Amino acid sequence: MAVVSMQSSAPGRGTEPSVIATSRDAVTGLLARAAQSWAGVPSGPLGWVCARWVMPRWHAPIYTAMGAAAGLLPDDELLEVACGSGIFLAEHASHVGYVAGLDLSDIQVGLARQRMADRLAAGTAEVVLGDVAALPWPDDRFSVVTCMGSFEAFPDPAAALAEIYRVLRPGGRAVLNIGEQAAPATQTHQMLDVYWVWAEHDVRAMVEAAGFTDVDISYVDYSGDTRLSKLMSGPDLRLVHAVKPTAPTVP
Numbered sequence: 253m254a255v256v257s258m259q260s261s262a263p264g265r266g267t268e269p270s271v272i273a274t275s276r277d278a279v280t281g282l283l284a285r286a287a288q289s290w291a292g293v294p295s296g297p298l299g300w301v302c303a304r305w306v307m308p309r310w311h312a313p314i315y316t317a318m319g320a321a322a323g324l325l326p327d328d329e330l331l332e333v334a335c336g337s338g339i340f341l342a343e344h345a346s347h348v349g350y351v352a353g354l355d356l357s358d359i360q361v362g363l364a365r366q367r368m369a370d371r372l373a374a375g376t377a378e379v380v381l382g383d384v385a386a387l388p389w390p391d392d393r394f395s396v397v398t399c400m401g402s403f404e405a406f407p408d409p410a411a412a413l414a415e416i417y418r419v420l421r422p423g424g425r426a427v428l429n430i431g432e433q434a435a436p437a438t439q440t441h442q443m444l445d446v447y448w449v450w451a452e453h454d455v456r457a458m459v460e461a462a463g464f465t466d467v468d469i470s471y472v473d474y475s476g477d478t479r480l481s482k483l484m485s486g487p488d489l490r491l492v493h494a495v496k497p498t499a500p501t502v503p
């Protein structure tokens with residue numbers, strides 16, 4: 253994958269360029285860390301507000317688009333990685349026989365457990381605190397894995413894909429939102445050292461490198477109908493469908 257880092261440049265007149273660059277890097281670094289703790293992996297009071305109030309409204313059109321794309325069936329066994337406060341599982345997978353959610357934020361896991369209380373009590377769901385790069389399930393456990401609004405902030409997306417592949421059973425499918433549509437000349441890079449922006453061919457290569465076949469990439473408008481979602485949505489959502497083959501692929 254061709255990865256480019258975004259660097260500060262263009263020093264002002266009369267000031268040491270290195271001082272300006274260092275200050276600018278410090279400010280962008282602080283902003284990135286703040287954004288990461290409020291929205292990336294929510295923590296603290298602002299993280300709670302973001303997880304409880306902002307994200308559910310902001311991401312509502314993403315849940316709808318993913319619900320339509322995933323084609324979930326009653327006999328599916330679904331894992332959603334980075335499940336956030338569990339809205340997708342509760343509202344778009346209520347007909348699915350067994351659902352599991354995993355998230356790295358204890359705030360999100362707490363909210364998801366509240367939202368899913370009935371299913372947890374019935375034994376048809378679980379919500380786990382954990383890292384997508386080390387999933388706490390055995391190989392071949394699920395028929396479908398979903399992920400939305402999150403891949404772009406995973407520090408090691410290839411490790412996430414390897415784990416998603418491992419826990420899918422042969423013939424199982426991944427339905428993943430991996431970032432947004434990028435302009436044709438985009439080179440894969442990280443914004444503010446936190447958020448991935450991918451060229452489409454790098455997404456395809458990354459998903460195939462994890463072992464998936466039948467990789468299909470499409471785009472869907474997700475501007476939604478709330479003021480917040482219209483304000484926050486960017487280019488079209490990138491949806492990736494991929495299958496774990498029934499026999500391992502030969503490289």
Ligand SMILES: C[S@@+](CC[C@H](N)C(=O)[O-])C[C@H]1O[C@@H](n2cnc3c(N)ncnc32)[C@H](O)[C@@H]1O
Nearest residue numbers: 292293334335336355356357383384400401402
């Ligand atoms: C922007 S939120 C989206 C949450 C949810 N998918 C939704 O759309 O409402 C990103 C989520 O990814 C989770 N996350 C970030 N890094 C993670 C990791 N390494 N493993 C598991 N979850 C992670 C965060 O805790 C957060 O809940």
